Structures are given as structure tokens and as C-alpha cells.
Amino acid sequence: xxxxxxxxxxxxxDGSNSVSGYLRYIGTRERVEILPDDRPPTRKQEQLVxxxxxxxxxxxxxxxxxxxxxxxxxxxxSAFITRVLEENWSAVQQLEGYMEYIATRPxxxxxxxxxxFGDEDGVDLEKAMRELDQYTGNVWTHIISLKREDAARLxxxxxxxxxxxxxxxxxxxxxxxxxxxxxxxxxAAYHDEGKHPHVHMMxxxxxxGEAYLTREGIRKIKSNLTNQIFRQEMxxxxxxxxxxxxxxxxxxxxxxxxxxxxxxxxxxxVPEIEQKMEQLAGQLETAKGKKSYGYLPKPVKKTVNEIVDxxxxxxxxxxxxxxxxxxxxxxxxxxxxxxxxxxxxxQEKEFRQIKNAVIQEAERIRRGEITFEDEGVVVHDESEKIxxxxxxxxxxxxxxxxxxxxxxxxxxxxxxxxxxxxxGDALAQxxxxxxxxxxxxxxxxSRRAKHWLTQxxxxxxxxxxxxxxxxxxxxxxxxxxxxxGIRWMKQAAENxxxxxxxxxxxxxxxxxxxxxxxxxxxxWFTQSAEAGNQYAQYMLGKLYLTGEGVQQDLAQAMDWxxxxxxxGNQYAQFFLERQNDLRPPSVMLAVxxxxxxMSRIFQDHSLPQSSTGLQVDSKLRRKIQAKKIAMGHKxxxxxxxxxxxGMVMGGI
Numbered sequence: 289x290x291x292x293x294x295x296x297x298x299x300x301x302d303g304s305n306s307v308s309g310y311l312r313y314i315g316t317r318e319r320v321e322i323l324p325d326d327r328p329p330t331r332k333q334e335q336l337v338x339x340x341x342x343x344x345x346x347x348x349x350x351x352x353x354x355x356x357x358x359x360x361x362x363x364x365x366s367a368f369i370t371r372v373l374e375e376n377w378s379a380v381q382q383l384e385g386y387m388e389y390i391a392t393r394p395x396x397x398x399x400x401x402x403x404x405f406g407d408e409d410g411v412d413l414e415k416a417m418r419e420l421d422q423y424t425g426n427v428w429t430h431i432i433s434l435k436r437e438d439a440a441r442l443x444x445x446x447x448x449x450x451x452x453x454x455x456x457x458x459x460x461x462x463x464x465x466x467x468x469x470x471x472x473x474x475x476a477a478y479h480d481e482g483k484h485p486h487v488h489m490m491x492x493x494x495x496x497g498e499a500y501l502t503r504e505g506i507r508k509i510k511s512n513l514t515n516q517i518f519r520q521e522m523x524x525x526x527x528x529x530x531x532x533x534x535x536x537x538x539x540x541x542x543x544x545x546x547x548x549x550x551x552x553x554x555x556x557x558v559p560e561i562e563q564k565m566e567q568l569a570g571q572l573e574t575a576k577g578k579k580s581y582g583y584l585p586k587p588v589k590k591t592v593n594e595i596v597d598x599x600x601x602x603x604x605x606x607x608x609x610x611x612x613x614x615x616x617x618x619x620x621x622x623x624x625x626x627x628x629x630x631x632x633x634x635q636e637k638e639f640r641q642i643k644n645a646v647i648q649e650a651e652r653i654r655r656g657e658i659t660f661e662d663e664g665v666v667v668h669d670e671s672e673k674i675x676x677x678x679x680x681x682x683x684x685x686x687x688x689x690x691x692x693x694x695x696x697x698x699x700x701x702x703x704x705x706x707x708x709x710x711x712g713d714a715l716a717q718x719x720x721x722x723x724x725x726x727x728x729x730x731x732x733x734s735r736r737a738k739h740w741l742t743q744x745x746x747x748x749x750x751x752x753x754x755x756x757x758x759x760x761x762x763x764x765x766x767x768x769x770x771x772x773g774i775r776w777m778k779q780a781a782e783n784x785x786x787x788x789x790x791x792x793x794x795x796x797x798x799x800x801x802x803x804x805x806x807x808x809x810x811x812w813f814t815q816s817a818e819a820g821n822q823y824a825q826y827m828l829g830k831l832y833l834t835g836e837g838v839q840q841d842l843a844q845a846m847d848w849x850x851x852x853x854x855x856g857n858q859y860a861q862f863f864l865e866r867q868n869d870l871r872p873p874s875v876m877l878a879v880x881x882x883x884x885x886m887s888r889i890f891q892d893h894s895l896p897q898s899s900t901g902l903q904v905d906s907k908l909r910r911k912i913q914a915k916k917i918a919m920g921h922k923x924x925x926x927x928x929x930x931x932x933x934g935m936v937m938g939g940i
Contacts, residue, residue, distance in 0.1 A: 292514045293433045293484070296506050329365035337365060340372045347372045355483065367483065375431060403477040405451040407458065416475055425496030428465065432513065433486030442517055447478035450487045457512050464508040465501050467493045548887040550604055555862045556879045558602070562871070564595045565646075565878045569654040572647070579651055581643040595646050596634035599882060608890050609633055638893055645885035652881075653874045658797060658830060659881065661859045662823045669787040670722075674715055674751060681708060681715050688719075688729060702729055709740060717744035718752040725759060734759065734767045745776060753780035754788045761801055770801040781812065786819035793824060797837075806837030817848060825852035826860045830873045833863070842870075 329337075337356070340347055347353060352368040404411040420427070432450075439445045444453070454461070454476055462472035476489040493499040571588045572579060581592060599605050616638075617628050633639060652659070687693055687701040702723060708716035721741035723730045738759055744752030753776050760773030774795065780788035793812035796805045810831055816824035825848045831838050832845035846867055852860035859877075866876065 292510060292517060294430065294506060294510045294513070296428055296430050296501060296509070327362045328360060329362050333362070333365045333369065336369055340369065344372055344376050347376075351483070370479075371484070403447065404475050405447065405454075405477070406473075406475045407455065411475060419473075420490075423492065423496065425492060426499065427490055427492040428499070428501055430461075430489040430491060430509070431486055432489065433484040434517075436483050436485055439485045444517060445480065445485055450476070450478045453513065453516055454487070454489060457516060460512040461491065461509055464505040464512075465491060465493075465499045466505070467491075467499045471495050471498060545891070548608060548890050555858055555877075556602065556883060557862070557866065557876060558598070558879050561595060561598050561879050561882075562875050564591060564598065565650050565653055566875055567591055568595065568646070568650040572650055572654055579647055581640070581647060584647075592643050592646050593634040596642055597632055599642075599879075599886070600633040602879075602883075604883070605633075605886060608886075612890065612893065639889060641889045641892075642882075642886055645882060645889070649874075649878050649881050649885075653872070653878060656834075656836075656872065657874060658827075658834070658836065659874065659877060660794060660823070660827065661877070661880075662826075665787070665790075665823055670751065670755060674718075677715050678713070681705070681713065681719070684708075685719060688723070698729055709743070712747075714744045714747040714749045714752065717741070717747075718749055718755070721752065721755060725755070734764045738767045745779070748783065750780050750783040750785040750788070753777075753783065754785045754791075757788065758791075761795075774801055781815065784819070786816040786821040786824070789813075789816035789819070790821050790824040790827075793827065797827075806831075808837075810837035817851070820855075822852045822855035822857045822860075825849075825855075826857050829860060829863060833870065833873060842867075 341353075347368075350368065350371055352364070352371045356364045356368045404413055404416065406416075434442070434444055436445075443449055454474070458472065458474065459469045461474075462469050465472075471493045472491070473494055474489060474491040476487050478487050479485065491499075568588070568591045571591060575584055575588055577583045581589060584592070600609060613628075613630050633642065684701045684705050688698050688705070690698075705716045705719055705723075709720045717740045721737045721739075721744060724733045724740065725737035726732065738756070741752050741756040741759060745756045757773045757775075757777035757780060759767055760769045760776065762768060774792075777788050777792055777795075781792055789812050793809045793816060795801050796809035796812060798804070810828070813824045813827050813831065817828050828838075829845045829848035829852065830836075832841045832848065834840065838844075846864065849860040849863050853864055859880075862880075863870070863873070863876070870876070
């Protein structure tokens with residue numbers, strides 16, 4: 289797998305210890321023949337290997353040592369010796385036994401008289417060595433390498449490519465080393481050797497003692513260089529490099545979408561989880577401070593984690609998490625050789641939000657809050673059939689709604705409706721309000737929508753009164769007016785709009801736009817339920833079950849649940865099926881509510897982010913999206929261009 293390796297030892301310079309010799313070494317070494325040499329190693333090479341492994345035991349962990357052990361060839365032996373010497377230069381330069389070998393090594397790929405490059409086009413080797421001879425601070429010797437196959441594929445198998453890369457990132461490297469850009473000095477040379485062609489970079493500050501490099505600094509250098517090296521290939525891979533991989537990713541995403549849809553539609557009761565949620569609610573009662581995972585005591589966190597792990601055992605959650613892990617593994621495998629270890633859901637950092645969702649629902653149980661489960665109401669609350677609608681108005685409405693009709697004719701129909709509205713036709717005014725509210729035939733304009741809906745509402749059209757009340761109660765700051773919204777909603781309810789009565793019940797139940805009043809909430813729910821509203825019937829069932837706003841009455845609760853279930857309300861059916869094991873609705877629906885939250889969280893993470901530092905930034909994502917649209921993809925296909933994970937590779 290594509291991987292950048294970075295080593296960053298440093299050399300101390302003082303009056304008796306100069307690093308100019310290292311500079312000469314990296315600058316004048318010629319590249320070793322790339323052609324394989326399968327001859328056995330020389331006696332001197334074998335002796336040197338034994339000495340190296342004795343003096344530097346960690347060298348046995350290098351890939352080159354594994355290659356040497358697997359196949360004793362002159363080429364493998366040479367690659368191992370070179371790698372060890374270069375990574376341990378600080379010790380090597382003080383040991384006479386190694387100097388003879390170094391002195392006879394071939395020289396670097398030359399850009400001129402030598403292989404050194406830096407900020408300037410023409411590096412004076414002798415001048416650079418004199419500069420280092422006089423220096424008394426620390427000099428870092430970054431060794432940056434790629435596998436040969438990656439270097440060749442990515443175009444980093446030559447000195448000029450590395451020179452351009454390091455020049456472009458010199459300020460970022462300086463920042464990672466805590467060196468101001470104007471104090472940063474560096475030279476480098478490219479060595480095209482063995483399985484890991486690499487660059488030696490010497491870097492220091494003109495102010496001795498100023499520079500320092502931490503693990504985080506090394507991470508930043510790796511991240512920046514990796515970004516540059518792999519970005520173009522990432523974009524290529526992101527779109528088309530591997531058809532089989534792309535199809536796997538797409539299928540995984542489709543599976544996640546299917547599963548999350550199934551998740552949000554699920555009504556689930558798991559007594560063990562419900563008991564744990566009640567336990568958590570009790571713990572939160574006494575927990576001080578912010579009700580967020582990071583602020584909770586360890587025993588409370590333990591309960592939260594147990595709930596999340598129990599949720600993971602649910603088939604729909606397990607299937608969704610497995611798909612996510614598959615997709616995550618595909619992303620990570622591009623950057624790491626080591627397979628990703630699957631964690632428990634509670635321990636996966638990408639899904640920390642689930643823990644806070646659990647806490648949120650436990651808080652709801654603690655406070656005894658009523659939920660509504662009425663996501664479908666927005667689809668059905670404005671009827672397309674309007675009483676006393678003229679044929680002319682009906683015909684124009686049909687034209688506007690038919691997208692198969694040419695746009696010019698639909699625009700003309702909208703103009704004709706506007707003329708009717710201007711002449712005082714209440715239904716036409718109502719339709720104009722809808723067009724300006726919803727678009728897309730007309731550019732959405734909430735103020736114009738309010739104007740026309742108000743005109744129709746004042747003519748006592750219940751549909752317009754209800755639509756106007758929703759607009760005034762919305763979050764649109766240009767038109768929001770809660771008091772007026774409630775007034776028009778009451779007017780619509782009194783005129784027979786049962787959705788308006790249901791909405792009023794919700795407002796009094798929640799206490800947002802009006803003072804909370806559970807008794808009045810029950811009254812409005814009753815009015816709506818008696819008019820046949822399944823959502824109000826379901827809510828009345830829960831109120832009679834809990835005795836909130838009404839006298840507790842199990843028979844009444846079951847009656848209203850039955851009426852709602854007869855209209856297809858699956859939540860009402862859920863309570864009917866469990867009437868012999870009834871508990872507080874907030875407890876019984878806890879798992880269902882959590883599945884709803886989890887579906888959203890999984891959707892948000894349908895393309896997981898790698899824990900590694902390569903970022904496909906927002907600008908790049910926009911370019912990808914624009915390119916896809918130009919190629920014929922729909923604008924909403926951009927989930928394929930979500931943020932890609934990043935990369936921090938290697939170690940110190």
C-alpha cells in the first residue's frame with residue numbers, strides 16, 4: 289500500500305563536532321544500480337552486517353533486514369547497510385570503523401556537480417559545508433522515503449520532483465520545527481537506492497537553540513508531504529482508479545442507506561436496553577454538571593457504553609455498522625498495510641454522537657417528556673383537494689404541477705393565477721402563497737408568500753389560515769411571528785382544519801410558542817382526533833396511558849390507539865400489541881428513538897474518515913462535485929465526494 293516513511297534524527301554541532309561531512313556524503317553519493325544483483329554478499333559486507341546489528345539492534349526491525357534475511361544477495365545486503373548507516377549517522381560519524389565504508393560508497397544522483405539542492409537553484413557545496421562547520425546548534429536530518437513501486441507510480445523517482453516538493457513545503461516544515469521561515473535553512477539530496485528511494489534533508493535554524501521538533505511536529509511534516517504526494521492520485525482513485533473498489537464503496541453506501549432507512553422505520557422494544565435506559569435516567573438525576581458524555585462520572589459513562597454495545601447487537605445496527613467498517617477498511621487500506629481492527633461501537637470515535645443521543649433520550653425519560661413520532665404529518669397536512677375550487681383555478685393548478693408541460697406554459701399559468709389572485713380569488717391567493725413558499729416554479733420569497741396567504745386567510749379560507757400559521761411559526765426570521773401564528777392556527781382549527789387542531793395540541797404540549805398547558809393540549813388533541821386525525825388519536829392514547837392532561841384511563845388509551853392503528857399508524861399498533869406490558873411511553877419507545885438518531889448518525893458517516901491526516905478539503909470536494917455534474921451525474925450524487933480521511937504515517 290502507498291506509504292510515506294519519515295525519520296527525523298538530529299545531530300549536535302559544537303566546536304569539536306561538525307556535520308559538514310554528512311552534508312558532503314549525501315550530496316556526493318551516486319545512486320546504486322537499480323538492476324538486481326543476485327550475487328552473494330562479499331565477506332566485508334557480511335562482517336559489516338554483523339557489526340551493524342550488534343551496534344544498532346533496532347536495525348533488525350527494518351524491512352531491508354527482512355529482505356536480507358530472506359535472500360542473501362549483494363543488492364539486499366547493500367540496501368540494508370546503507371539504510372542503517374544513514375539512519376544512525378550521529379553515532380556512525382564518530383566510529384572510525386564505519387568511515388572506510390562510507391568513503392568508498394558511490395555518490396548521489398547529481399543535478400550538477402553534486403546532488404544537493406535547497407532554496408537556491410545553485411548550491412555551493414563548499415560554502416554550505418563551511419556554514420555547517422561554524423554552526424553550533426542542532427541539525428535535523430530528515431530521511432523521507434517511498435517504496436520503489438509507489439515512487440515510480442507517483443513520479444517521485446527523480447531528484448527534481450523531490451526538490452520541487454520540498455521547496456513548496458519548506459515553510460510548513462519550518463513551522464513544524466518551530467522555526468520562523470526567514471530563519472529556516474535546509475539542503476537535501478535524492479538517493480535512488482534499493483526498494484526505498486529516499487531523500488536526505490538537513491534542516492536547522494540560523495539561530496542556534498531556536499528549533500525543536502516534537503512528535504506532533506513530525507506528524508505535521510508527514511501529513512503535509514503526504515497531502516502533496518498523494519493528492520492527485522487520491523482524486524484519481526476517488527473517481528475512477530479502481531472500478532471494482534468504487535463499486536464496492538458505492539454498494540456499501542447503498543447498503544448503509546437501505547439499512548438506515550430500515551432503521552428509521554423500525555419500531556423496536558428491547559427490555560434489557562429499556563431497563564438500562566431507566567437505570568441511566570436515575571443516574572442522571574443525581575449527576576451534577578453538564579449532561580454530556582465527556583462530563584459524566586465513570587459509572588454513568590459505563591452505563592452509556594453498555595447501552596451502545598447492546599444497541600450494536602440489534603441486527604439492523606450490526607448490519608449497518610458492518611457495512612461502515614467494510615467501507616472504512618477500504619479507505620484505510622489505501623494508506624496502511626496493517627488491517628484495521630474492528631472496535632466495539634461504543635469505542636469507535638467516529639460514533640461518539642451515539643453516546644450523547646443515548647444520554648438525550650435518558651434525559652427525556654427522566655423528565656417524562658412525550659414524543660410525537662409524526663414525521664409523516666408534513667406530507668399529508670395540506671390537502672390537494674380544495675372545496676369550492678373553480679374549474680379555471682383547478683385547471684391552472686394542474687398545469688403548474690405537471691413538470692412534463694413546457695416551462696413557458698407553466699409560467700403562463702402562474703401569471704394567470706396571479707391575475708385571479710389580484711382580483712380577489714381566495715383560492716388563487718392561497719395557491720400563490722404556496723408557490724412563493726415552496727418554489728421551484730417561482731423563486732421562493734417568504735414575504736410574498738405571507739402576503740398572499742394573509743389575503744386568502746382574511747377571506748376565511750381554512751387551508752390558507754393553516755398554511756399562514758405554519759409560516760409565521762417557522763424559523764424564517766423574515767416572517768416569523770409566533771403570536772400571530774398561534775392566532776391564525778386557532779382560527780383554522782375553529783374552521784374545521786384538524787391538522788391545525790393537532791398542531792395546537794403539540795404547541796401547548798411542548799410550550800415553545802405558548803405557555804405549556806397539558807390540559808389545553810389534550811383538548812386540542814381531542815378535537816383533532818374526533819375529526820379523524822390519526823396523529824392526534826395516537827397522542828391521545830399516550831396521554832390517557834400516562835394521565836398527562838387527562839385522567840389516566842387504560843381503556844380510553846387502547847380505544848384511541850385502535851382508531852389510529854386502523855389508519856395505519858404503526859406506533860399505535862406497537863402499543864396495542866404490548867397492552868399487557870405497558871410502561872411509560874418514553875421508556876417503551878426509547879430504543880425506537882435511539883434507532884432514529886443512529887440512522888442519522890450513520891448517514892452522516894456514510895463515507896468514513898480515516899484516522900490518518902490526508903484531507904480532501906471542501907474546495908477539492910466542490911471541484912469533484914462540479915466535475916461529476918459536468919459528466920452527467922445528478923447534483924444530489926455528491927455524497928460520493930464527502931470528506932476523505934487523512935493520513936499520519938510512520939513513526940519517529
